Amino acid sequence: MHKKSVLFSSLLVWILGSGLATTSMADEASAEKVKQLIEAADEARKQAASVNGEWRDTGKMIKKAKELLKKGDFVAAAKLANKAAKQGHLGYEQAMSQKDLKMPSYLHYE
Structure with missing residues (x-):
């Protein structure tokens, strides 16, 4: 379930971001597109x-x-x-990759 939502969010950000990057950003960046980018960023943060x-x-x-x-x-x-x-996507990936992290016995991590 999380992989699907990460993939969807990543795809959405990529699609919206690529539209802004392919042409002049000053011409292409409209208020509505920026709102969508901000919403996608907030979803990734959540x-x-x-x-x-x-x-x-x-x-x-x-x-x-x-x-x-x-x-x-x-x-x-x-x-x-x-x-x-x-940053939201990378934070999610980092947390998921480290959730089963095993600490060595000589480190007393609490």
Whole structure:
């Protein structure tokens, strides 16, 4: 189930991000597209948080992207939203890869 949602979120971010990257970002970045990017980034953040893998700055980036969107700086907001989405996906992957991590007996980890 988690793999499907990670794949879907990654695909959504990639599709939306590639549309912004292939043409001039100033021409292509509209408020609606940036809102979708921010929503995708927030979904990725929530997914990472669901497995205790949310990175420290991801939420701050999403908040800043929303502020930039309100100011009308669509290009900067889109870049920040893409970066936040990537951090969300990487945080999820990191948490999942380390959930069965075995600590050596000489380390007393509690």
